[in-house]
Amino acid sequence: MSKKVIVIGGGIIGLCSAYYLQKEGHQVTIVDQSNLDSGASYVNAGYLSPSHIIPLSAPGVMKKGIKWMFNSSSPLYIKPRLDIDFLKWTWAFNKSCNANHVKKAAPVIRDISVLSQKLYEDIKASEDFTAHYEKKGLFMLCQTQKLLDEELKLAEMASELGLKARGVTPKEIKELEPNVEINAIGAAYFECDHHSTPHEFMTEMITHLTNNGVTFYTNEKVEDITISNQKITSIKTNKQNLAADEIVLAAGSWSSLLSKKLGLKLLLQAGKGYRINTERHTNINVPAILAEAKTAVTPMNGFTRFAGTMEIAGINHNINKVRVDAIANAATRYYPNLKLTQEEKDNAACGLRPVSPDGLPYIGKSSKCKNLTIAAGHAMMGWSMGTATGLLVSELISNKKTSLNLDTFHPDRKF
Numbered sequence: 001m002s003k004k005v006i007v008i009g010g011g012i013i014g015l016c017s018a019y020y021l022q023k024e025g026h027q028v029t030i031v032d033q034s035n036l037d038s039g040a041s042y043v044n045a046g047y048l049s050p051s052h053i054i055p056l057s058a059p060g061v062m063k064k065g066i067k068w069m070f071n072s073s074s075p076l077y078i079k080p081r082l083d084i085d086f087l088k089w090t091w092a093f094n095k096s097c098n099a100n101h102v103k104k105a106a107p108v109i110r111d112i113s114v115l116s117q118k119l120y121e122d123i124k125a126s127e128d129f130t131a132h133y134e135k136k137g138l139f140m141l142c143q144t145q146k147l148l149d150e151e152l153k154l155a156e157m158a159s160e161l162g163l164k165a166r167g168v169t170p171k172e173i174k175e176l177e178p179n180v181e182i183n184a185i186g187a188a189y190f191e192c193d194h195h196s197t198p199h200e201f202m203t204e205m206i207t208h209l210t211n212n213g214v215t216f217y218t219n220e221k222v223e224d225i226t227i228s229n230q231k232i233t234s235i236k237t238n239k240q241n242l243a244a245d246e247i248v249l250a251a252g253s254w255s256s257l258l259s260k261k262l263g264l265k266l267l268l269q270a271g272k273g274y275r276i277n278t279e280r281h282t283n284i285n286v287p288a289i290l291a292e293a294k295t296a297v298t299p300m301n302g303f304t305r306f307a308g309t310m311e312i313a314g315i316n317h318n319i320n321k322v323r324v325d326a327i328a329n330a331a332t333r334y335y336p337n338l339k340l341t342q343e344e345k346d347n348a349a350c351g352l353r354p355v356s357p358d359g360l361p362y363i364g365k366s367s368k369c370k371n372l373t374i375a376a377g378h379a380m381m382g383w384s385m386g387t388a389t390g391l392l393v394s395e396l397i398s399n400k401k402t403s404l405n406l407d408t409f410h411p412d413r414k415f
């Protein structure tokens with residue numbers, strides 16, 4: 001049965017939800033407060049990476065976060081704040097930083113990421129999308145033995161989970177990346193990973209959805225949501241009142257604010273990250289994460305992107321130049337012939353990752369509101385999990401059996 005569905009948020013999660021909902025025959029409207037040209041879904045590193053099987057909340061991360069609080073150029077920064085939501089999130093995050101959680105989360109992350117890769121490929125093939133998409137794997141480049149040992153262990157774990165991954169020596173790195181000087185003592189090489197150019201896919205998807213009857217209300221902010229008898233009855237934007245049979249909350253880092261209007265307590269913090277682009281020829285051919293610096297390097301269509309930092313400091317888009325410099329300096333440490341220019345650094349942009357306390361997304365129907373489906377909190381992996389999340393949302397709303405078991409992603413889960 002065709003339903004009227006409003007999707008709040010037109011990032012990768014909202015667009016992919018709209019894509020599968022529209023394919024099922026539903027009438028879809030996307031409402032977004034922005035012009036759909038910036039934010040996390042545009043500045044990300046473009047990895048579709050099942051290799052990221054370890055969630056952000058892993059053993060030792062909280063300790064590192066506390067140590068790095070006093071380092072203005074560290075890759076992870078948690079700004080201490082006397083804010084009840086932040087304190088609850090920190091408590092839950094700390095509880096999730098354990099080996100047992102990682103063991104449980106890894107296969108689930110693998111499953112949704114692998115499904116997502118397949119769905120990206122299906123979309124590209126069936127809709128004739130020309131957006132850049134490549135399968136060259138991903139290096140975890142290491143400069144210290146400690147990190148190399150950790151990354152090789154991770155590659156082993158990934159292999160045990162059926163993902164293609166192995167350790168490579170500097171000689172093998174040179175064979176795979178012959179035209180670039182790389183300063184690393186070795187790497188884990190995740191052949192299972194793919195990469196893309198985010199704005200190309202986003203733009204093509206928006207055009208496709210528009211051509212297929214999806215309505216877009218852009219520069220329109222959802223300000224209030226009315227609920228009666230456990231059902232959303234109306235959505236108030238700064239321009240109009242809207243109503244629908246089903247609502248999808250895919251508002252990224254803002255989802256927690258909106259969930260409060262429904263009496264829900266979605267624990268979520270914004271994790272700011274930056275990107276620097278260079279259009280100069282870097283000759284970089286294989287994507288890489290500079291392991292010690294936690295900086296991502298992606299050869300995109302016509303430019304190379306350097307992305308990194310996770311700044312848990314509330315919802316804002318302030319650019320911290322010290323952290324931008326840290327990303328640029330890391331690039332030169334690993335690629336000694338590369339120096340990003342002042343102009344490239346001045347053009348840095350940022351986006352907010354929606355970070356749940358256990359590093360896993362919220363995908364599912366909340367028991368407190370019958371016509372609400374939540375799809376948010378994908379943290380560092382929203383690009384990788386976008387298509388699969390969209391499919392799952394559509395299956396839920398269409399009352400179909402979901403392609404994956406969603407228990408681990410339930411929005412009402414306890415921390």
Ligand SMILES: Cc1cc2nc3c(=O)[nH]c(=O)nc-3n(C[C@H](O)[C@H](O)[C@H](O)COP(=O)(O)OP(=O)(O)OC[C@H]3O[C@@H](n4cnc5c(N)ncnc54)[C@H](O)[C@@H]3O)c2cc1C
Nearest residue numbers: 009011012013033044045047222252254273381382383384
């Ligand atoms: C630097 C960086 C690098 C990254 N690299 C990768 C990577 O390589 N691979 C990967 O998988 N992930 C990566 N990520 C993470 C990924 O980008 C995010 O997880 C993903 O983009 C989140 O998508 P989303 O649709 O949930 O949120 P968003 O893209 O933030 O979209 C949410 C939308 O909701 C809208 N909205 C919010 N509130 C309202 C409201 N009240 N009314 C109307 N509209 C509203 C916003 O305007 C926004 O457009 C990276 C992120 C960053 C910042």
